[in-house]
Amino acid sequence: MSGRGSQVIRTRHQKLEELRRLGIEPFAYEYDVTAHAAEARAAFEAAEAAGELVDGKGQDVRLGGRLVSFRTHGKVTFADLQDASGRIQLYFRRNDLGEKAYDRLDLLDIGDWIGVAGHLFRTRMGEVTVHVTSYELLAKSLRPLPLGKEEVDPETGERIVHGGFADIEQRYRQRYADLAVNPHVREVFIKRTRIVRAMREFLDARGYLEVETPILQPLYGGASARPFITHHNALDMPLYLRIADELYLKRLIVGGLERVYEIGKDFRNEGIDRTHNPEFTMLEFYEAFADYRRMMTVVEDLMVHLVRTVTGGPLEITYQGITLNFQPPYPRLPYLDALKEYGNIDVNAMDDAALRDAVKSFGAEDVESMSRPKLMDELFKELVEPHLQQPVFIIDFPLELSPLAKPKRGAPDLVERFELMVAGREIANAFSELNDPIDQRQRFEAQVRLREQGDEEAQTLDEDYIRALEYGMPPTGGVGIGVDRLVMLLTDQPSIRDVILFPTMRPE
RNA sequence: GGGCCGAUAGCUCAGCUGGCAGAGCAGGGGCCUUUUAAGCCCACGGUCCUGGGUUCGAGUCCCAGUCGGCCCA
Numbered sequence: 001m002s003g004r005g006s007q008v009i010r011t012r013h014q015k016l017e018e019l020r021r022l023g024i025e026p027f028a029y030e031y032d033v034t035a036h037a038a039e040a041r042a043a044f045e046a047a048e049a050a051g052e053l054v055d056g057k058g059q060d061v062r063l064g065g066r067l068v069s070f071r072t073h074g075k076v077t078f079a080d081l082q083d084a085s086g087r088i089q090l091y092f093r094r095n096d097l098g099e100k101a102y103d104r105l106d107l108l109d110i111g112d113w114i115g116v117a118g119h120l121f122r123t124r125m126g127e128v129t130v131h132v133t134s135y136e137l138l139a140k141s142l143r144p145l146p147l148g149k150e151e152v153d154p155e156t157g158e159r160i161v162h163g164g165f166a167d168i169e170q171r172y173r174q175r176y177a178d179l180a181v182n183p184h185v186r187e188v189f190i191k192r193t194r195i196v197r198a199m200r201e202f203l204d205a206r207g208y209l210e211v212e213t214p215i216l217q218p219l220y221g222g223a224s225a226r227p228f229i230t231h232h233n234a235l236d237m238p239l240y241l242r243i244a245d246e247l248y249l250k251r252l253i254v255g256g257l258e259r260v261y262e263i264g265k266d267f268r269n270e271g272i273d274r275t276h277n278p279e280f281t282m283l284e285f286y287e288a289f290a291d292y293r294r295m296m297t298v299v300e301d302l303m304v305h306l307v308r309t310v311t312g313g314p315l316e317i318t319y320q321g322i323t324l325n326f327q328p329p330y331p332r333l334p335y336l337d338a339l340k341e342y343g344n345i346d347v348n349a350m351d352d353a354a355l356r357d358a359v360k361s362f363g364a365e366d367v368e369s370m371s372r373p374k375l376m377d378e379l380f381k382e383l384v385e386p387h388l389q390q391p392v393f394i395i396d397f398p399l400e401l402s403p404l405a406k407p408k409r410g411a412p413d414l415v416e417r418f419e420l421m422v423a424g425r426e427i428a429n430a431f432s433e434l435n436d437p438i439d440q441r442q443r444f445e446a447q448v449r450l451r452e453q454g455d456e457e458a459q460t461l462d463e464d465y466i467r468a469l470e471y472g473m474p475p476t477g478g479v480g481i482g483v484d485r486l487v488m489l490l491t492d493q494p495s496i497r498d499v500i501l502f503p504t505m506r507p508e
Numbered sequence: 509g510g511g512c513c514g515a516u517a518g519c520u521c522a523g524c525u526g527g528c529a530g531a532g533c534a535g536g537g538g539c540c541u542u543u544u545a546a547g548c549c550c551a552c553g554g555u556c557c558u559g560g561g562u563u564c565g566a567g568u569c570c571c572a573g574u575c576g577g578c579c580c581a
Contacts (some may be wrong), residue, residue: 074540124542146519149545163520169576
């Protein structure tokens with residue numbers, strides 16, 4: 001709270017002054033920690049099981065962490081300390097600490113960082129606890145954390161949190177507090193890091209080179225989206241934040257790097273909802289001499305590796321109550337067949353007007369100006385995607401929707417492209433990359449015409465990229481994977497904001 | 509962009525047809541040397557999201573706005 005400040009905050013400031021008056025520095029410089037809470041507990045239990053304890057007294061430890069609860073009983077006090085590994089109970093006794101140090105516990109608050117030294121023991125109630133013989137304040141907390149009280153259900157053994165930090169808006173705005181008080185939130189982000197690390201392991205092991213390409217680009221491309229625009233002062237020119245890495249990574253294939261990948265932020269200037277954040281993380285990888293069919297098997301192998309990373313072995317996960325099985329091979333379902341099967345849309349039997357009527361029937365906007373492929377895309381999103389729960393490759397998309405993909409062998413209106421769909425969402429998007437510079441120029445020109453007709457998401461003509469293709473790009477398979485959405489899937493989170501540490505928000 | 513819902517103590521929430529703004533937890537003062545949502549007693553704590561309006565009287569009703577959530581586009 002601003003202004004006069006709350007009673008709680010005022011009290012903490014008073015304690016801070018009192019500490020300074022006593023010559024105690026409330027913001028320490030270091031503490032020599034010998035273990036984490038979880039290690040200390042495990043070590044005690046091992047010693048106990050081996051019968052090594054004398055008078056029930058365990059190892060000496062020095063722990064650092066945050067005070068998360070406090071129970072005073074006159075001349076004895078219990079507290080809980082939380083560090084990165086979890087929580088452990090602390091036991092302070094006046095006789096052991098001395099009167100002065102014991103009384104100064106009054107100057108501590110929940111949320112303070114402290115260091116404690118003492119030995120481990122097990123209480124009458126059976127809890128492994130640190131019998132504290134000395135403690136130090138490491139950092140005073142001047143603002144109360146929204147910590148709830150925890151209870152363990154005696155029947156199920158589950159932790160029940162009373163009160164706590166539930167306001168969704170404040171949890172996103174103050175992620176530091178969310179992380180500090182909600183262990184399951186910490187778990188999600190730890191898993192996210194493991195998943196991204198597993199992606200690197202997988203690609204590194206297959207000889208892919210991790211690279212970094214420009215985020216600030218003079219032209220943006222590689223996807224259909226509106227960009228963020230910024231300005232370079234010294235060059236006095238506009239620059240765009242990238243919407244995709246694609247065109248730069250393929251330039252590296254031209255350069256002979258053969259297998260490259262990048263994991264990085266892309267930026268798209270569009271709405272925010274459960275599956276869209278303006279900045280998001282994308283994995284793209286490209287492999288020379290491969291076509292989209294080969295890339296499907298790479299994606300299957302990658303998914304197996306990632307699912308196993310999360311589950312520890314099994315290939316089934318639950319997403320929002322639905323069990324998903326990632327055992328390959330995943331079905332290959334042609335785009336037009338999917339439209340027919342799930343949407344009852346037989347594209348070959350319907351003229352543009354019939355398609356347009358079908359799109360209108362579910363109330364889309366700007367239907368009159370849509371091209372035939374755009375209409376098909378609308379129908380696909382509306383009628384087909386919700387049915388695609390179990391992993392499936394949708395293959396062979398209409399050419400106009402895919403200006404960077406190679407025409408399908410034997411079907412020139414289609415391209416060799418697949419999307420891996422899971423839980424009704426696109427997880428991966430991939431092509432046999434278009435490496436014919438003459439065809440690529442024509443595709444760009446078609447995009448420019450669409451742009452001139454008002455399609456703000458149509459791509460721009462990138463002359464330098466054409467020049468690169470003119471030098472010669474080998475046949476190449478490329479894949480893009482939205483990392484945030486994949487992490488949502490693998491951590492069973494309903495919103496992209498639950499897997500981004502600091503999601504984009506309007507200012508308070 | 510549209511619809512619905514929400515915003516009240518530091519936190520989690522209640523507050524009916526308009527009538528003195530509440531509870532639990534946290535925080536403060538007591539008692540308590542193995543407790544664990546510790547317990548018992550006492551006192552304290554409010555820009556009811558913001559701005560208008562209706563009314564004798566608004567947390568409550570009306571209008572506009574801010575921020576957020578869900579659904580739709």
